[in-house]
Amino acid sequence: MVMILGGFKMFDVISEMFSYPFLVRAFTVGALVSVCAALLGVSLVLKRYSMIGDGLSHVGFGSLALATALHTAPLTVAIPVVIAAAFLLLRLSEHSKIKGDAAIALISTGALAVGVIIISQTTGMNTDVCNYLFGSILAMNKTDVYLSVALSIIVLTLFILFYHHLFAVTFDETFAKATGIPTGLYNMLIALLTALTIVLGMRIMGAMLISSLIIFPALSSMRLFKQFRSVTVCSALVSILCFFIGVVISYIYATPTGASVVLINIIVFVLFWLIEIMHNSTILNRYRRENHA
Numbered sequence: 001m002v003m004i005l006g007g008f009k010m011f012d013v014i015s016e017m018f019s020y021p022f023l024v025r026a027f028t029v030g031a032l033v034s035v036c037a038a039l040l041g042v043s044l045v046l047k048r049y050s051m052i053g054d055g056l057s058h059v060g061f062g063s064l065a066l067a068t069a070l071h072t073a074p075l076t077v078a079i080p081v082v083i084a085a086a087f088l089l090l091r092l093s094e095h096s097k098i099k100g101d102a103a104i105a106l107i108s109t110g111a112l113a114v115g116v117i118i119i120s121q122t123t124g125m126n127t128d129v130c131n132y133l134f135g136s137i138l139a140m141n142k143t144d145v146y147l148s149v150a151l152s153i154i155v156l157t158l159f160i161l162f163y164h165h166l167f168a169v170t171f172d173e174t175f176a177k178a179t180g181i182p183t184g185l186y187n188m189l190i191a192l193l194t195a196l197t198i199v200l201g202m203r204i205m206g207a208m209l210i211s212s213l214i215i216f217p218a219l220s221s222m223r224l225f226k227q228f229r230s231v232t233v234c235s236a237l238v239s240i241l242c243f244f245i246g247v248v249i250s251y252i253y254a255t256p257t258g259a260s261v262v263l264i265n266i267i268v269f270v271l272f273w274l275i276e277i278m279h280n281s282t283i284l285n286r287y288r289r290e291n292h293a
Contacts, residue, residue, distance in 0.1 A: 017251050025140045026204060026257075030243050032152035033201040037213035038239035039159050040194050042232050043170040045218040052089060052191075053211035055104035056198045059085040061207035062115035064132045069122040074132075075147055078199045085111070086195035090187055135206030135258035148200045155193045162189060167228055209258040213239060216265035223272040224279075242268055 017023050037053075044050045060082050067077035085107055092103040140148075159166065168176040169186045177183045194214075201210040221234035246261030253260075 013252060014248065017248070022140065023247070023251070025142070025145045026247065027244070029140055029145055029148045029152075029200065030204050030247065031240050032149060032156075033197060033204070034213055034217075034239040034243040035236045036152055036155045036159075036193070036197040037201060037210075038217040038235040039156070039232055040190065040197060041214035041218035042221070042228070042235055043166055043190055044194065044214060045222070046170050050215050050218075051104050051211070052086070052194060053198055053214040055089065055108035056082050056086055056195055057202060057207040057210045058108035058115075059111040060199055060202050060210075061132055062111035062118070064202070064207075065115035065118040065122075069118050073143070074203075075144060075199065078202070079151075079196065082199050083192060083195040086191035087188065090191045132202065133206050133208050134256055135202070135204050135209060140203055144203060148203075151196050151200055155196055158189065158193060162186065166190065171228070205258040205261065209262055212262045212265055213243075216262070216269055217242070220265070220269045220272040223269075223276040238265075238268060 018027075041050070041053075044052060060078050063078040063081035064074050066081075067074045070077070089103055089107060092106075165176075165181055165186050166189070168179075168181055169183050169190070173183050173187075197214075198210055201213055205213060217235040217239040218231070220238050221231045225231045225234055242264040243261050246264045247257060249255060249264070250257040250260040
């Protein structure tokens, strides 16, 4: 009886949440961004390039600070700047002595420093800046929603269309190149899709937390699944579920949205990790029994 009453109460809370237009916008954009981030996260984690999300989010913060100073629409400035930074990171990693994590640190810290300087000389540390850093579901207006939905659909469509080539580039880039696949082009595609996803997610998750949407669902799914397709599907489902639960918790307990979503992702990762340990332990015990028999 208590469980039934609790279920009705939760249903009432969710119904109440969806009565607010700004929460409907947040759920719509958040669900799409979560799927995009989860799909790309699998490739980025497997290529050991997962911290690109953190680096690009810092670049995004710098571009949003610039947009605020110029009194222009944030996304119109952030999108081209972050895309350019993603291509630059890829270029540095492939054709420079500055590799991987060093290139990310170089660009991300530089962009963050520029953003802080711009803010200190213009608006100061106001509410908008805090929203950019840590996210806010109140930050989404109708224009942002329409642009975010359109770009999310583009990201998902491109990922589905070029799924097999992205799979090949992710697992064995050398072999893919030998078979005639233009690996450089598909690496640029991954960088482009990641840049778009980062910019879209910053409005809700914030620059400091958006990379968690890329990393956690992929790592959680890899605890239980080993095939690329299975990991990708599970990652997308986990990402949406964690975002939904995180927003509900944020609404009920008045906690920051981005931090709540990250906390749920951490809990899910720990649960999946424990399940993996139990599963491996069961297999090991069965193997020992069979050998002793």
